[in-house]
Amino acid sequence: DVKVTQSSRYLVKRTGEKVFLECVQDMDHENMFWYRQDPGLGLRLIYFSYDVKMKEKGDIPEGYSVSREKKERFSLILESASTNQTSMYLCASRSPSGEQETQYFGPGTRLLVL
Amino acid sequence: AQSVTQLGSHVSVSEGALVLLRCNYSSSVPPYLFWYVQYPNQGLQLLLKYTSAATLVKGINGFEAEFKKSETSFHLTKPSAHMSDAAEYFCAHREAGGFKTIFGAGTRLFVKA
Numbered sequence: 001d002v003k004v005t006q007s008s009r010y011l012v013k014r015t016g017e018k019v020f021l022e023c024v025q026d027m028d029h030e031n032m033f034w035y036r037q038d039p040g041l042g043l044r045l046i047y048f049s050y051d052v053k054m055k056e057k058g059d060i061p062e063g064y065s066v067s068r069e070k071k072e073r074f075s076l077i078l079e080s081a082s083t084n085q086t087s088m089y090l091c092a093s094r095s096p097s098g099e100q101e102t103q104y105f106g107p108g109t110r111l112l113v114l
Numbered sequence: 115a116q117s118v119t120q121l122g123s124h125v126s127v128s129e130g131a132l133v134l135l136r137c138n139y140s141s142s143v144p145p146y147l148f149w150y151v152q153y154p155n156q157g158l159q160l161l162l163k164y165t166s167a168a169t170l171v172k173g174i175n176g177f178e179a180e181f182k183k184s185e186t187s188f189h190l191t192k193p194s195a196h197m198s199d200a201a202e203y204f205c206a207h208r209e210a211g212g213f214k215t216i217f218g219a220g221t222r223l224f225v226k227a
Contacts, residue, residue: 004157035217040123042204043158043217050213058214090157094215099165101146103215105157 003027004106006091012112019078021109023091031094032074033103034058034066036087043090049074081113116141118207120218128226133177133192135221137205140186147188148206148215149179158204164188166210175199200225 007022025032031050035043045058047066055066063085067075074093078085091106121136139145146165150158162173169181179190188205205218
């Protein structure tokens with residue numbers, strides 16, 4: 001069974017802390033994504049990666065960075081957490097394009113920045 | 115520019131009634147279209163997708179959606195709502211050949227007994 005796991009379900013951090021969110025997929029997918037989900041705004045793309053060590057900015061990359069050192073792992077980094085980064089963070093991996101294309105999502109990490 | 119609009123942030127139906135969740139998209143190239151469902155405290159799960167084959171797409175849990183190019187719509191329907199359908203539903207769009215998937219703001223479905 002396909003699986004995307006995220007390192008934490010809930011996190012509480014203080015303003016200015018460096019925060020690491022980890023995501024692991026077991027499907028050998030090349031494409032991985034980080035989104036944040038806020039009420040009334042749907043999912044907004046922060047960063048994505050189409051291969052190891054390859055990354056591209058999404059729609060809201062400011063204040064975030066990512067790392068993809070291994071194919072199965074895609075990390076989101078908040079360099080200096082701020083209160084406006086309080087949100088739900090969702091990781092996803094995507095199967096190859098075509099009829100079978102599907103994005104598989106992790107359960108999410110709910111981050112509170114105080 | 116690529117965009118997705120879901121009409122209605124909240125929809126309430128009675129158990130056994132028709133479910134209709136509306137989605138319109140904007141794209142200059144052929145689209146791939148998706149509906150995802152999110153149950154409380156969970157990630158998103160794919161319900162169904164349109165990837166240029168049949169325009170009427172059937173998904174899991176009795177849901178279906180019809181791609182109408184002339185109306186740029188991809189509305190989600192289910193003939194008879196069940197209590198377990200209460201969740202948030204997201205319409206999503208990706209341009210063929212593109213990389214990014216754009217999500218709508220979501221519609222929360224309430225089912226009344």
